[in-house]
Amino acid sequence: MPRRKAARKRFGAASDIAPERVAAILSRLDRKYPKARCALHHRNAWDLLVATILSAQCTDARVNLVTPELFHRFPTPAAMAAAALPELESLVHTTGFFRNKAKNIRGAAQRIVDEFGGNVPASMETLLTLPGVARKTANVVLGSWFGVAAGVVVDTHVLRISRRLGLTSNTAPEKVEQDLIRILPQERWIDYSHQIIRLGREICIARKPRCADCQLEDLCHSGDKTWRSS
Numbered sequence: 001m002p003r004r005k006a007a008r009k010r011f012g013a014a015s016d017i018a019p020e021r022v023a024a025i026l027s028r029l030d031r032k033y034p035k036a037r038c039a040l041h042h043r044n045a046w047d048l049l050v051a052t053i054l055s056a057q058c059t060d061a062r063v064n065l066v067t068p069e070l071f072h073r074f075p076t077p078a079a080m081a082a083a084a085l086p087e088l089e090s091l092v093h094t095t096g097f098f099r100n101k102a103k104n105i106r107g108a109a110q111r112i113v114d115e116f117g118g119n120v121p122a123s124m125e126t127l128l129t130l131p132g133v134a135r136k137t138a139n140v141v142l143g144s145w146f147g148v149a150a151g152v153v154v155d156t157h158v159l160r161i162s163r164r165l166g167l168t169s170n171t172a173p174e175k176v177e178q179d180l181i182r183i184l185p186q187e188r189w190i191d192y193s194h195q196i197i198r199l200g201r202e203i204c205i206a207r208k209p210r211c212a213d214c215q216l217e218d219l220c221h222s223g224d225k226t227w228r229s230s
């Protein structure tokens with residue numbers, strides 16, 4: 001029997017998401033990454049919102065190279081709302097999709113000034129009304145700045161690793177998030193993403209996961225493991 005099938009037979013989908021297995025995964029993540037935090041540099045909710053919009057299809061490291069000058073030039077939503085689009089585009093050029101990103105950042109700034117008194121709103125419902133803001137961006141701002149667990153950040157790492165761990169079989173980020181919301185205790189929604197993103201960058205990389213170095217190896221029965229303890 002192929003390895004993957006054998007593994008599925010051993011664990012099955014129901015036992016993949018059994019509370020005790022999920023608790024074991026969370027406990028290992030806590031031990032390995034007790035202080036995992038958002039890697040995007042920011043000083044306030046506005047900075048974080050902008051950095052998160054810029055991080056679409058771009059690395060956090062690249063965004064962190066761009067934001068110091070951007071935040072210096074336009075430190076508040078009011079300043080950004082008055083920005084000239086060509087200057088903004090030039091500042092965010094290296095993050096990719098720069099025209100859309102510049103337009104969305106300025107549009108979000110405008111709406112925050114017009115509708116929310118210049119303050120980034122602190123609820124999912126209102127954040128989703130800002131240009132360029134979908135659930136992932138809203139979850140980052142709510143979780144990492146406001147400490148509100150309204151959902152689970154599902155980026156490329158969280159999606160890939162949650163699937164490898166058998167916590168979801170979905171591929172659409174919205175559906176993966178709904179699965180994680182059902183499976184994880186709410187007090188873990190924020191930390192889970194931070195920890196899994198670290199694991200994804202350092203160990204459970206997309207092409208060739210470093211399973212021999214992974215704290216979760218004996219709990220993981222992904223079909224594309226590169227090493228098995230048993």
Ligand code: SF4
Nearest residue numbers: 204209211214217220
């Ligand atoms: S054992 Fe391998 S595939 Fe599973 S989570 Fe760890 S690195 Fe990823």
